[in-house]
Amino acid sequence: MGKLQQWVKAGLVTSALLGGAMFAQQTQSVSASSSVGMVNYVKGYGIAIYQQPLSWLTGKYLATNSNWKVYEARKSDQWNFNLGGKQWISGKYF
Numbered sequence: 001m002g003k004l005q006q007w008v009k010a011g012l013v014t015s016a017l018l019g020g021a022m023f024a025q026q027t028q029s030v031s032a033s034s035s036v037g038m039v040n041y042v043k044g045y046g047i048a049i050y051q052q053p054l055s056w057l058t059g060k061y062l063a064t065n066s067n068w069k070v071y072e073a074r075k076s077d078q079w080n081f082n083l084g085g086k087q088w089i090s091g092k093y094f
Contacts, residue, residue: 012084035070037081041093050088053080062089 010070041047053074056080062068068089073081079091 005027029057035073036067037070037094038067039065039094047089050080050090051086053088054090058087060087068094
């Protein structure tokens with residue numbers, strides 16, 4: 001029964017760690033000053049520019065197949081890229 005108790009404890013610890021990781025909302029930020037990305041979206045359309053990652057829209061869009069220098073990259077649920085100042089885009093189509 002000692003081994004069974006060890007397996008149960010190990011399972012509970014693993015479940016707690018995985019459960020905590022699922023509910024923790026961490027943001028990862030990296031410097032990307034030398035990176036350039038290309039907009040990969042439906043031709044004739046563009047992707048929205050936000051003032052902060054996925055928050056307020058600026059009303060501006062980046063055209064498909066255009067290239068942009070990236071100054072910062074952040075990841076929460078998905079990657080977001082800062083193109084300078086308060087110009088953020090979603091990494092979904094970049």
